[in-house]
Amino acid sequence: MYAPGKYSSRGPALIPRMKTKHRIYYITLFSVVLLGLIATGMFQFWPHSIESTADWTLDKRSVHDAPLVRLTASSPIPERGDLSCRMHTCFDVYRCGYNPKNKIKVYIYPLQRFVDDLGVPISNTGLSREYNDLLSAISDSDFYTDDVTRACLFIPSIDVLNQNSLRIRETAQAFAMLPRWDKGMNHLLFNMLPGGPPDYNTALDVPRDRVVLAGGGFSTWTYRQGYDVSIPVYSPLSADVELPERQPGPRRYFILSSQTAIHREYRAELERLKEENGEALLLLDKCSNLSQGAASARKRCYKGQVYDYPQILQESSFCVVLRGARLGQAALSDVLQAGCVPVILADSYILPFSEVLDWKRASVVIPEEKLSEMYTILKSIPHRQVEEMQRQARWFWEAYFSSMKAIGLTTLQIINDRIYPYAARTYEQWNNPPVVKWSSVNSPLFLPLIPPRAPGFTAVVLTYDRVESLFRVITEISKVPSLAKLLVVWNNQNKSPPEESLWPKVGVPLKVVRTKENKLSNRFFPYDEIETEAVLAIDDDIIMLTSDELQFGYEVWREFPDRLVGYPGRLHLWDHEMGKWKYESEWTNEVSMVLTGAAFYHKYFNYLYTYKMPGDIKNWVDAHMNCEDIAMNFLVANITGKAPIKVTPRKKFKCPECTAIDGLSLDQTHMVERSECINKFASVFATMPLKVVEHRADPVLYKDDFPEKLKSFPNIGSL
């Protein structure tokens, strides 16, 4: 404010000059401010505007609107591709990093149209329908990221599925122009038809640096094991034709050959086989009288008789898939779809997804040289194996061949498994069809071990307030030689356990655990105090078991450490009148459960019961205060697929004067409740896992006429 005062003292004469001066001053000031603003605006907007234009092209729904990129003749060309590339040499794992989900992130380049300096596109089909399907499937999947900086794997949008439609040199130049190319590091290309006439190379001929190639038709010489992925040649037929799944079994024809592009040498060989074996073999070819076109691809002929393809594939047990000029054949996909067992004759061919799929269970591979012996070889395969193969073939198609989506995501999963091998999908997950996955049992304790006797077992006694009976049980158990520890689970919150001095004196550590709530599941908690593998669960009123019986039970458990080994046996029966399961405690010829009122089992099942019990069974048991033992039987039978083992003939456990069948109560309501438990659990497990057996374990010299003192376990009660 000082300056204007000064100016004003000079007088009015100066005003006009001042005005112009001011005007210039203001104009420059304004323009500077404006320019500054524009500059900052530009600065802020510049990088965004690039991205937004890229996004805009994605938003457009036509491939013709994708930005045009012009290649010059001198654009760099990548190197041919290194045969020695492996994940540890040509793949940058740092980009994938550690992530708790163990999932790689995949980026897809936005679509661009590459043309050479004359404006001719590098490919005569451009983006194909199949590649578009593949990329949309990947972008819809969990693997996808739009953040190029976080990506572990990059997929160019340049379609190289079919090499024949490509201009090799220009395509290679286009790759090199990709912004993150970096010698093809961490880039994935999908190619189904490699090579071209006359020599038909078995891998994509486009120079591609260190790209991971997902190729259809690799031979053992071009396939870089553990780096490339062998993929199927997609059959467009599967999109149009629906073949219903057929039950495995023998079919009208034994062997069918339906390919049209078979070399005449092999066709002659097949003709010879046909002559020898007649009707069992059906040898089809192109129909000569039909015009070319899509319709003719769906017809096959034999001596003027026309057959529908691929439907005819379902009429045969085995279908020949011979190599053509290329090793990978789209016919393989059709054959699998029809549930026909492929007989693959293509020497040195790397079967699709062979890194994870067990083709021996779904196909027969015969060396080309042995084509003439094909019939004899196939005849030697047992029927049941053929049926398994038929089922397996269909499952492979459904899961891994049926769509471009299936092919793309399987490829990504395989790469994912290599980068996070400790979280890889298992053989069973890859190879077992859903039917088998449902019915199969993979016991978590699968190693056949006989644990040593020495560690002994821990007896876990569940008690509420029956102190006198509890003490009797403890005294009896303490006589068992292999007892290592006694754990009393005190389930009564209102009453304290008796003082230490009052407890019976036993030779092993005795520990009392006080629980917070009176729940039945407490007896199955994996307490840290249980240090042995073997657990003896016993009720506080089982006073009649002798120490010989208990020791013998432990010995039996050692031989069968994955089973429930117990004394009171029970059975479940199907009640035809009521249409539901029924609990049976009467004397029967069979056993399907042993009660955990007195049973040995592995500590692992405590862990499973507490943390892995399916559905709401655990809460249900606690709410009803019943059936924890039935739940345990269900759990063990379900994961091991094996029945429990009933040891010794004893049927009376609680008091000498009771009837032979003991029980909390024998009344009707109890039985009804227990039956209800079985029905409830069966519905939660969605199956009946319990297994019925007709045998029980007794000591070798149990009733034999032999001096008692020479028997290891003389004191085995008869009832």
Added chain:
Amino acid sequence: MQAKKRYLILLSAGACLVLLFYLGGVQLPAASRSRHDRSRHGYRPDQPWPHFSDPLHPFLPWDHTDTEEYNLHISPTQKRDIHASVYKGKHCRMDSCFDFSRCQKNGFKVYVYPQQKGEKISESYQNILSTIEGSRFYTSDPGQACLFVLSLDTLDRDQLSPQYVHNLKTKVQNLPLWNDGRNHLIFNLYSGTWPDYTEDLGFDIGQAMLAKASISTDNFRPRFDVSIPLFSKEHPRTGGERGFLKYNSIPPFRKYMLVFKGKRYLTGIGSDTRNALYHVHNAEDVVLLTTCKHGKDWQKHKDARCDKDNAEYDKYDYKEMLHNSTFCLVPRGRRLGSFRFLEALQAACVPVMLSNGWELPFSEIIDWNTAAVIGDERLLLQIPTTVRSIHQDKILSLRQQTQFLWEAYFSSVEKIVLSTLEIIQDRVLEHGSRSSLMWNSHPGGLFALPQYSGYLGDFPFYYATLGIKPHPKFTAVIHAVSPLVSQSQPILKLLAAVAKSQYCAQIIVLWNCDKPLPAKQRWPATSVPVIVIEGENKVMSSRFLPYETIVTDAVLSLDEDTVLSTTEVSS
């Protein structure tokens, strides 16, 4: 005027401010609007691949499928010949470097060259040779052989080693049956020497297959070579120790999470990984110990960390760590493989592999992800986090699998050699080979023979995995040695008793008696079919032959004088 100027200045400043706000304001909504626009057009940031509406071409035009390829390519037999002549040496495969025709007539037979006088053979190689000579594959006739094994010791090809055999090149070339190594199998444990440890054997192996330890993926010819484990001189020839796991403990964690104890190479090949281990060592549950004390002149190369490391190294006992650790680190040594691998496997300590580019032992058949953690040397610092993230159920299963694999394929020289031969046999009998399930589950490939059946359900081992049940009925095989004279003979009573059982599907009488077969009508009439087979050799073990007439899974083997009642049979 003063006021005017003041106003002007104020006005201009105000205008500037307004302009600034305006522009800034434009920017903000513009940005947000463009975002809105995208979402309105169905754009989601997580789904940017557009759904193109224009009709796209299929990648494989219909008319191209047939015409283009038909008969244009050269004849398949020619193609095979070309392959066989082109792909040699580093590119050898069974198709190009192996003569299958040798195996056709007599099956898979292995010939071992006779040992020459004056040739010294190491104990390990002697074990390998005697295993082959004792196996069912052995033949002493080179004319029948499908595979040839040298009697020249090729195990140790380290020139500095005392076991090194000199002049191998000429010795091999002079073998009359060498035939450029075709159908030959060469065993090797060590190759190359300080400082570069190449995998060259020092002689031309021609078209021979390698059964080699510490082989790298670069040199490994898939489905041609066999990667074998590195084993020590003390490795037992037969029998072999069992795995150390006696019982499954829950929870499966042991005192240490991850351990390693071994040499540290201060310079040269393979030194990087072991030199970096100290970054991960925490002296609590991750104990990675290295020593610089090895070789004569270690003092010369020693670095600042050596003394501290050596002191720490001596504090721990290797055996104690091995038995009390959940995971065991197996970093590469000078060569890719190390003894640590088998030691960890036997000790049920899950191996954590840090040996980039090592083709793991028997990788052709063993799915190592089920028994080991395959780490990456480049990600050493992540290893503790990685192993800690492995769920305890998975640890339980990894640990049991180490024991299965150890006992199935590694516990003795015999197991290692037989596994190698079985793998090659599977390639020769391509269509009758084992599936991955047979190799990777109990009882393993050496006991599950595909010659019995290719159908997994025919073996008792896979019922649970495949979720199938065995055939509910049984076949009784009665071994008869005495002639049929009276109608009250025990064998006839036995026949009647067994036939009454509801679970009996058929009865097979194996006539191993010198007297001729009795007439058909002399056998009692039964409800189940009775098949009488005349034993060819009349030997005892013929009762256990897998007769094709047996249709059930269960077989009840009986002597002719067994006394059994129907109820005993059925229950």
